[in-house]
Amino acid sequence: MCGIAGISGWQKKPEELRAALEGMQRALGHRGPDDRGILLDPKGKWGLIHTRLSILDLSPCGRQPMTSSDGKWHIVFNGEIYNYRDLRPGLEKAGHRFFSGSDTEVLLESLAREGMGVLPKLRGMFAFGLLRAEDGQVWLGRDLFGIKPLYTAVGPDGELIFASEVRAVLASGRVPREVSPAGLDGYLRTGSLPRPFSLVRGVFQQRSGTWSHYVPQAAKPGSLLDSHFFRKIGFEREPTTPDGKTMMARVRSALEESLEAHFVSDVPVGLFLSGGIDSTAIAALAASSGRKGMQSYSLGFRERRHDEAPLTRWVARRFGMDHHLMRLDAENGRDCFQGYLEAMDQPTLDGFNTYCVSTLASQNGAKVVLSGLGGDELFGGYRSFSRVPELKKWSERAGILRMLLPVIERFPGARVRRVGEILGESPSLEQEFLAFRGNFTRREAQSLRKEMSRELGEWEIRADLYDNLGRLDRDRFPTDADAVGYLELTRYMRHQLLKDSDVFSMSHGLELRVPFVDMGLFDAIRGLPAAIRYQTGKRLLTSAVPEIPDYIYQHPKRGFTLPVETWMKGPWKDMFADVHKRFPEALLQPWSRLWSLKTLMHWLEKHGFAAGD
Template structure:
């Protein structure tokens, strides 16, 4: 993975344009320590930059920005295309000649032939920009599931884009005005929901979308979305289908010219990745895990047992409150936008990189695709009871207002929020997954931005799919996974110059299994995944789900107190559970660094 950036305009002098693009490149240097490059068009309309983490074709032939032989097309690309060898072979049969062993060159050739439709041929994670030096157009695209981020700022005829928000801000061109929509979204959910950011005017290109710039005008198009239309299939057929798709995805995600490691928590998803990797790969497998002194949170022993069963070269790193406290300032500086998550990936990424590994696989995505969260049972129940209470609409609304304002627990406040809305899956999801209720988030947002209008309660914009459980799956994939888990994984792994791959978040895998009826695919306890990977030890899946969490509550009450004691927040807002205090502390640090 790498860092990409660019400026498209016709209003800058060449010297100024070069200065601006160099600032952007410097802001992304951590994403690509192996190489860097800049291209500025002769007419001064385009400047694109790249910082490279070399994974495929480690030679200078992989240098970016990369151009076609005639100099017409120039690309800056972040990500990996796992089917590039197959695509390359097909292009060679059509007479194309290649000068490198990179996936980047394959994308260029595809764009030459197919234009914007090239993205439909790509299997992988990507954010890319291609400048057409003849037509004076630029094509930008983001992968279907949003694994790689792509931010942009459009003002007048100028378009600025980058892998991280900080690179756009480094130009000094956007005025740093906080976004009330981004702030409210963060307070409600714990992450800034795309397409918003915390800066007004800077947007995140939605997953599965491309953007075209020409003469200062933008065109946006959605080229992919998940389809949960179910087919008739038996349980044994579904198991076989999932197993074949999983093995295929694992094999593709090992395509690399450097060693590939695996994050191992000891849970079902990461153990499944290890088990399937052992089946498909010969030789050494490196695994990495975190352990704690606090026994209630420590899964180190389970991870060690998994590593022993599958014969991996295992590295365990014990994180104490003191060591975590030392790492916390760097973590805060790493965050491109505030989040209530990410510190776990930040720590384990450091371990892998210190061990000399440049690429790792993660089990992220298994819960969303196979129904591993309590939300798959709880949210449909909330919708059912909400519809029952809808007959008493006035009482229901008054009860909701009372709970939101006077409820003693944060759960009751969010339940009150839900009761004041139509009982949809989206409303129930926001309540179940939420951090602060609408009323609390509005008060905090007004505290930060007193001169802006208060935000309104979010409306239901989701598209209906075949079952309530499929709707929950869609929300978990497009909100929690995309806005938080994937974004945090990208930023925190790239802080150490590490490429993180997610074989369970694969376009072909998702397209293959999304047609399996939710009654099979989302059966409680991730039964379909367990049955599709019979190599899983019983003692891995026959224990309570724990998740990859840290003992933050104890640490915040102890050695980390000074980071969390002076929270800028209205006094009547409850700061328990711990993640509320965390969310506001991280927001406050980011705000003081970027906004103040």
């Protein structure tokens, strides 16, 4: 819903604190065009800022930073607590008199009274900074799935800096512009910034599903990584299979409930329609709940392979929506690409589609849109669910092929090198998942890091920084498919899809909501066996929403893909000339690698990082 940031434990002059906060606020301006708030400690030790996109309680009562009724707590909060109306009566009974109709006040008072214990009860997406006025202690929290971003850093005087976006942390002027070698490695390997890193040394992501506590006097950079889970994502270890009807009814009502929750808004809610099963399911559920005249938004292309415009048009009509389409071609796509580069908070190889369709929605005055994001992760829409376990089996049996490894790893073809990567590691689902989803191989990433920065120490180039991240606790997952589901939810969706969706929608002052990424829905299906959850063609979902027209699931799955590959080889070639010039061609195939290096170079240059020599 907004942009948030704060600093606590400030040791310099109060005026400088204000200047730093104002810089951060400017950097977050796009996230909240409706209002701006700043709250400064009279002693100049801390300050909070907020940029507001008004969605619930449009009146000034919903302003932030907000102070608790006892005056002891201040909060800045980004997101939506969809069940805030259910939490209100409890607080009223406990004696609180509400002055606003906003979810912020509910969150603030709940936290002030019950502490972090309230977090598992919250349905929605959130990132917040809660500050105790008397001593500047800060509690930070982020939702279970990681829908809303939150970054932290510790400044040179031990002060805590946090913000919704990395560029806002940078705008504080308290973090040196140095590339994080581990972040860079993670980015090259995966195409997004994996937790806990950002691309900036010392700037970290708040872990999803956790809260952390910061005491001004005791701050060290590492202390930010100590966080406490309020909940973890996991599946039932001993799943049960209810009879078909009960199961369908349960899934259906969970879907309806989630959707109902995601409609909580004081402004109209629109929909991104992709022509796939997930967004169509949302359209169908919205229509069956009696909603008519919703605005829907889609992208169309002249390239036949990618164009799903007719499907989206038909779906919109079938469910009584007011449909808007943006026909994207190489020509108008150029402008969009420039805008996309500027809107980026961190480099990424994805999110262009979200950027474009958000442009369309915001041109039509939308402030809130729903998206089908998460349907593939929950209901097994990706090939990874079958492919990754297959790859693991294959790798386990590869035995003698491993002897060819030194040859394979130096092979010119990217695909073969990918095989080399699989062979080079001990077989595990994490490795195979990385091979399936990944961008550059370990060896390629190393050579790129070497090429890009001479400042990095020898170790920082050589080490497998990304691989050192946590391994799966296999005992938590009854089957391989469950483990892949977990990886999809906590890696690809969390670090790539959700982050891009947040940044590229918020860059238009647009809130993107994801009804499939919902605690209630997740709880309704996490107890089912993977074989049922991840049926081919997302059968669990399509049977729970029989209103989905057959032409949608008879249609080959294409996702929300773009014809950019074709454009990058032709009319867009000039925009990528710098990347072609700098890096060996062998590393620039397929197109996603070229794209990811382009966004990386642009980002480094724009934010004044030495992009190498």
